[in-house]
Amino acid sequence: MSDSVPVSLSALIRRRKPGYSLEAPFYTSSKIFERDLEIIFGRHWIYVGVEPDVPEPGDCMVVDIGRISVVVVRDDSMAIRAYHNVCRHRGARLVHEPKTTVGNLVCRYHQWTYGLDGNLMFAEHMGKGFDTSCHNLKPVHLRSLEGLLFICLADEPPSDFDGMAAALGPYIAPHDVRNTKVVKEVDLIEPGNWKLTMENNRECYHCGGNHPELTIPLFAYGFGYAPEEMDEVQREQAGRYACMVRDYSAAWEAMGLPSREIEHLDDRITGFRAQRLPIDGEGESQTMDTKVACRKLLGHLTNPKLGGLTVWTQPNSWHHFMSDHIVTFSVIPLSPEKTLLRTKWLVHKDAVEGVDYDLERLTEVWIATNAQDSELVGYTQEGVRSPAYEPGPYSPYTEMLVEKFCNWYLARLAAHLDDRHAV
Incomplete structure (x- = not known):
C-alpha cells in the first residue's frame, strides 16, 4: 500500500489478524515510520547502552533517535545523566563524536559552556541581566537497570520501570555489568524496517538453517518446536534438552542465580x-568451542558453567549474559527500510586482552550471526515491498514470541492514536 493512499492507521491496527504478520505498510510506510519514532521510541523506555560506556567523569556517549540527539555523560559525582544534545543558545549540537571525554560541555559555535550537571556556566556577551539558570541543558529521563542504560524522551515516562527492574535485577546482578568494560562495539546497518529486525530476534525457527555458528552453543529447542513433527533422533535430542533445563535450572537456582522464565512481553x-538456558557442548559460553572466551569470570562468579541468561526488553533490545562475557544489542530505526543494530561485547574490567581473552574468539559467533540475520531481514524487506505480499501465519510452536512483540507494538501505537493518523 503506497504512502499516498489515505488509510487510517487505527483501522489497520483494528483489522490485524491475530497470529499473522503485519500488513506491508507497517514495514514500508514513511508515515507509520514517523509514528513509530513519535510513539514507540518517543514515549517508551529505550535501551541505549551500558554504564561502562561512560566509565569515568567527563566520559560522554551520543545516541541519535530520529531527529533527536541525546548525550549521556558521567558527572563528577559519578552519577550518569542524559541531556538533549542541543545548545540553548542557537541550537547547535554540542557533542559530535559518538564517544568522547570532556571537562565541560562546550558549544563550538559561540562557546556557551555547560557543566556536567547540565547547568550553563558561561555565556559571553549576553549582558548583565542575563540569567544563566534559565538556559540549562534540557534533561532526558535516564534509568539504569543493574548497569543497562535506558532513556525516555517523553515528558512523563512510563511509570513501570521499577517493576521491570525489580523482576530483572536479580537475574542480571550476578554478572556485575558495572564492573565490566566494553571491548568491542559494532554498528551494523540492516536493510529492513526495525520491526523486522526485532521479529527476527524473537524466534529461532530460522536458526537451524541459517546460523551454523550460533547453533553450536545454542539449543534452538529453547525457543519452541513442534513435537509431533520430530523424528526419533530429534525427539531424543529434545528430551535431553528438557532434562538439562530441569536439572541445570534447579542447580543454578540453588546457587542463587534466578533461571526460570519470566515473561511480560505484551501485558x-x-x-x-x-x-537462563543451558549451553550445548562444554556448557560455558556462546563460543565456537562452547568454552569460556575470557578466563576472568564476571563479578564474583566462580563456576564457568552457568549457561546463557537471555534478557529481552520492548521495544528494542536483547542481551546474553554468560559467566565470562556479556553481549548486548540495541535496535534504532534509521528510515522505513534501514535499521541500526548496535552490538557491544563486555568482559570483566580487569581482564587483559591477549592474556585473559582473545577478542576474535570472544566475538566471532555473534559477528557471523548478525551478518546472517541482516541478510534475512533484507530478504524480508524486499518481499514485503511486493504487491504479492500478504500477512502470513506464525508458527504456534516457534513464533509465539514474535506474536507477542506485534501485540505489544500495536497496543502501544493504539494507546496514542486517533483516526486522524493516516498511512
Whole structure:
C-alpha cells in the first residue's frame, strides 16, 4: 500500500489478524515510520547502552533517535545523566563524536559552556541581566537497570520501570555489568524496517538453517518446536534438552542465580522477558568451542558453567549474559527500510586482552550471526515491498514470541492514536 493512499492507521491496527504478520505498510510506510519514532521510541523506555560506556567523569556517549540527539555523560559525582544534545543558545549540537571525554560541555559555535550537571556556566556577551539558570541543558529521563542504560524522551515516562527492574535485577546482578568494560562495539546497518529486525530476534525457527555458528552453543529447542513433527533422533535430542533445563535450572537456582522464565512481553507498557538456558557442548559460553572466551569470570562468579541468561526488553533490545562475557544489542530505526543494530561485547574490567581473552574468539559467533540475520531481514524487506505480499501465519510452536512483540507494538501505537493518523 503506497504512502499516498489515505488509510487510517487505527483501522489497520483494528483489522490485524491475530497470529499473522503485519500488513506491508507497517514495514514500508514513511508515515507509520514517523509514528513509530513519535510513539514507540518517543514515549517508551529505550535501551541505549551500558554504564561502562561512560566509565569515568567527563566520559560522554551520543545516541541519535530520529531527529533527536541525546548525550549521556558521567558527572563528577559519578552519577550518569542524559541531556538533549542541543545548545540553548542557537541550537547547535554540542557533542559530535559518538564517544568522547570532556571537562565541560562546550558549544563550538559561540562557546556557551555547560557543566556536567547540565547547568550553563558561561555565556559571553549576553549582558548583565542575563540569567544563566534559565538556559540549562534540557534533561532526558535516564534509568539504569543493574548497569543497562535506558532513556525516555517523553515528558512523563512510563511509570513501570521499577517493576521491570525489580523482576530483572536479580537475574542480571550476578554478572556485575558495572564492573565490566566494553571491548568491542559494532554498528551494523540492516536493510529492513526495525520491526523486522526485532521479529527476527524473537524466534529461532530460522536458526537451524541459517546460523551454523550460533547453533553450536545454542539449543534452538529453547525457543519452541513442534513435537509431533520430530523424528526419533530429534525427539531424543529434545528430551535431553528438557532434562538439562530441569536439572541445570534447579542447580543454578540453588546457587542463587534466578533461571526460570519470566515473561511480560505484551501485558505491560515496559515489556520484558528473561530466562537462563543451558549451553550445548562444554556448557560455558556462546563460543565456537562452547568454552569460556575470557578466563576472568564476571563479578564474583566462580563456576564457568552457568549457561546463557537471555534478557529481552520492548521495544528494542536483547542481551546474553554468560559467566565470562556479556553481549548486548540495541535496535534504532534509521528510515522505513534501514535499521541500526548496535552490538557491544563486555568482559570483566580487569581482564587483559591477549592474556585473559582473545577478542576474535570472544566475538566471532555473534559477528557471523548478525551478518546472517541482516541478510534475512533484507530478504524480508524486499518481499514485503511486493504487491504479492500478504500477512502470513506464525508458527504456534516457534513464533509465539514474535506474536507477542506485534501485540505489544500495536497496543502501544493504539494507546496514542486517533483516526486522524493516516498511512
